[in-house]
Amino acid sequence: MRKIMSLFSAVVLAALFITGCTKEPLNNLTNEESRIYITNRDSAVNFNSYTTFSISDSVGVIDNGDAYKSLNAVDQAYLNAVTKYMKQAGYTLVEKGQKPDLGINVSRIYQTSTGVMSYPDYWSYYGGYWDPYYWGYGGFGYGMPFYAYSVYSITEGALSIDLLDLKNVATNKDKIQLIWNGLIRGSGIFNEATADSQVKALFDQSAYLHK
Amino acid sequence: MKSVLKTSIIYLPLLFIFSFARAQQGEVKLELNYNYSLPLGGFKNNVISNGSARGFAGGLKYVLNDKIDLGIYTGFQDYYQKYPRTVYHSDGQDISAVLSNSIQTVPLLGKVMFNPMGDKKAMIQPYVSFAAGINMIFFSQYLGEFGSAQNSVSFMAQAGAGVQIPFSKWSRSGFQLGVNYNYVPYSKNGYDNLNSLGIHAGVHFPMR
Known part of the structure; x- marks a missing residue:
């Protein structure tokens, strides 16, 4: 009986030790x-060949398949930050009626399921979220020349910034090609106070993105 | 001639073992240790360089004779390291993230312990040991808060040395202090091993 009690005590002590002393990575972030x-780019594109850009006047909210436009203070902070860092990269902001070389769409994406978020999946309905008519190419479609995906495991959102090639629509078989994409995921996104630093991180890791 | 050689190979070690049989023969002891682990080699350079103060080891050992113990051992060690934010490049894609590696290991080993001074009632009893078995490995890697886990079982071999100090001259319980070198091949995710050096201290006592 004493043997069993000794063994039982040892097992209980070990279990307490294991549960109490394991460092949980998520609690230390x-x-x-x-x-x-995450930034993705079309490696065939020379970003130096573009001069002007225009940015959408609001943020697209893609919420589990539903889509609408939004322009609250947080959205405006992201639009401002993207504009700021595009200018710092040497591009010139113009009105969208002035035939910009680049168009920029900013989207908030909410997913309530878990798994792998595939860009082609979300991109396949892109025309529904961002009508090409907005960029002056009504009836045209969008094209995505590269495959990318993001793995996620929690039910929260992502902020996506898409850089579109408006300069070469005709040579791209009448498609507005996505040439660069920046994606922000994790805790504390959609935050007015940190919007600038979040967008800056995307541009900092994209040194090729400049005039 | 061949059969004599074969018989010698099989029975001489047993003769050697049983020649040391003394009063404690047949006793079973419980051993419990606190363990500090230092990753080595590829484990240290590529996965986790921090030492782990979160570990224990323990087991049951059968006292074959004054000089040799045979035992079954297990344990637990938790390794963790967070690396500063870095941009990871791949073709057409760049990911900036804080990388966290988290590994828990649970070995299950058969061990032989040799106590060269076991037949003398010295207060400090040195020992050497060799163990082999399996190591269950629970490996989680996180980019920011996004993680993936991979669990596996690997071969493990262990060589150790240390001292045992009885509570009193005639006590069959005591302290022990020692080091173990742990060889753990691990060939997943481009890594080559999870070798480590363990430093342990603990107690042992007979199971009555």
Whole structure:
């Protein structure tokens, strides 16, 4: 009986030790550390060949398949930050009626399921979220020349910034090609106070993105 | 001639073992250790360089004779490291993230312990040990808060040395202090091993 009690005590002590002393990685992350910044680009594109850009006047909200436009203070902070860093990269902001070389769409994407978020999946309905008519190419479609995906495991959102080639629509078989995409995921996104630093991170890791 | 050689190979070690049989023969002891682990080699350079103060080891050992113990051991060690934000490049894609590696290991080993001074009632009893078995490995890797896990079982071999100090001259319980070198091949995700050096201290006592 004493043998059994000794063994039982040892097992209980070990179990307490295991549960109490394991470092849980997610508990050791700040909001800033929890975020990941992903950029994808069309490697065939020379970003130096573009001069002007225009940015959408609101943020697209893609919420589990539903889509609408939004322009609250947080949205405006992201639009301002993207404009700021595009200008710092040497591009000139123009009105969308002035035939900009580049168009920029900013989207908030909410997913309530878990798994792999495939860009082609979300991109396949892109024309429904962002009508090409907005960029002066009514009836045209969008094209995505590269495959990319993001793995997620929680039910929260992502902020996506899409850079569109408006200069070469005719040579791209009447498609508005996505040439660069920045994606922000993690805790504390959609935040007015940190919008600038989040967008800056995307541009900092895209040194090729300049005039 | 061949059969004599074969018989010698099989029975001489047993003769050697049983020649040391003494009063404690047949006793079963419980051993419990706190363990500090230092990753080595590829484990240290590529996965986790921090030492782990979160570990224990323990087991049951059968006292074959004064000089040799045979045992079954297990344990637990938790390794964790968070690396500063870095941009990871791949073809056409760049990901900036804080990388966290988290590994828990649970070995299950058969061990032989040799106590060269076991037949003398010295207050400090040195020992050497060799163990082999399996190591269950629970490996989680996080980019920011987004993680993936991979669990596997690997071969493990362990060589150790240390001292045992009885509570009193005639006590069959005591402290022990020692080091173990742990060889753990691990060929997943481009890594080559999870080798480590363990430093342990603990107690042992007979199971009555």
